[in-house]
Amino acid sequence: ITETLAAWDRAHPEQPSAPFAINQIVHKSNDRLEHDMQVCAKFKVPIVITSLGAREDVNQAVHGWGGIVLHDIINNKFARKAIDKGADGLIAVAAGAGGHAGVKSPFALIQEIRQWFGGPIALSGSIASGGAILAAQAMGADFAYIGSAFIATQEARAHDAYKQAIVDGSSDDIVYSNLFTGVHGNYLAASIRAAGLDPEKLPESDPSKMNFGGDAKKAWKDIWGCGQGIGSITEVLPAAELIARLRREYLAARARLAL
Secondary structure (H helix, E strand, O other), X not given: OHHHHHHHHHHOXXXXXXXXXXXXXXXXXXXXXXXXXXXXXXOOOOEEEEEOOOOHHHHXXXXXXXXXEEEEXXXXXXXXXXXXXXXXXXXXXXXXXXXXXXXXXXXXXXXXXXXXXXOOEEEEOOOOOHHHXXXXXXXXXXXXXXXXXXXXXXXXXXXXXXXXXXXXXXXXXXXXXXXXXXXXXXXXXXXXXXXXXXXXXXXXXXXXXXXXXXXXXXXXXXOOEOOHHHHHOOOOXXXXXXXXXXXXXXXXXXXXXXX
């Protein structure tokens, strides 16, 4: 990716590429972390997104090669801890976000964090339209953090059935459970049924048994994470077309508000 982006920048100096980011689960059970961080250091990844643990050593390592750290948080307490440990910014994972997610309203979560933190915040949770992006900015976020809409793009390496389930689904098809990883998250009910489970009768998991090691069964392979905002996703598109649609919707929302 670094070579491809460098080639683009040389060919299009008037439109330089944006910095890319890599996600890292920094929980102690992730036995791939050290290796993956070495790769990130080799290529000087500009943005590292960390989750499931605020770690000073990881933050310092990223800062050492000139990168920045954005940390996933689900409440104000975890936000303070992340910044105290050296994160540069926050990703507020509010109610309705796909995958591992919290239960706080985005209005409450952003409001509480902005009372003390002036740095960069991305908001995650049911954002799949240009109007939702504008709403995220209006409430105090700097960026919208969008996942499920981009899973349903042609470039995404997700299974075709996963993409189609997003297109066919709505917020009613999302189940919130901690069974699959030990951490609560939002998943597509259809994938839970396909695994032979009843999405309405899932047992609770023991959070102390969280395991993100390389030998652990991957929850994301057969149980598909997804956010509640998928009602606005009606077809599988090239990513460029999705981005163009989001831009049109964003500008239309601004116009409606006479901004």
